[in-house]
Amino acid sequence: MTWIVLIFAGVFEMLGVNAINVYTHNRTIKALFGILLFFGISFICLSIAMNTIAMSTAYAVWTGIGAAGGAILGMLFYDEPKNFPRIFFISLIIGSAVGLKAIS
Structure with missing residues (x-):
């Protein structure tokens, strides 16, 4: 349940950006x-x-969701570049967040 709350935190950060x-x-x-x-x-x-996830992990996942989500929103709605390197590095951010969940 805590991970779902953390994902919501990242989504709302993305919406804030x-x-x-x-x-x-x-x-x-x-x-x-x-x-x-x-x-x-x-x-x-x-x-x-x-309260239950380590600060370092929670912050990394939170900022990762916000950063990747903000970049994706920019590509979808604000005509930001959609080239392969950009998509590749966004995928690395998302993969890193998933990896932190996997080892926690």
């Missing part, structure tokens, strides 16, 4: 509220997960 992008292009209160909401939920979920 996306909300920052929206806010930089469209400075509205709604976008600012999205940043605060998504990162707030992300930090709460991360702190819950860190």
Whole structure:
């Protein structure tokens, strides 16, 4: 169950990064509220997960999901490059997060 909470933390971090992008292009209160909401939920979920998962593992998985997810969102919705090296290294980030789960 704790790993699911950690995955939610990473997903909300990814949504928070996306909300920052929206806010930089469209400075509205709604976008600012999205940043605060998504990162707030992300930090709460991360702190819950860190009660049973080691801090180093939880933080690495959390940032990995956020980084890989942000890059994937950028490729899907913001016309960022979709070349092989980029996809390869995103896959390495995801594989590393899975590997940390496997050895924990």
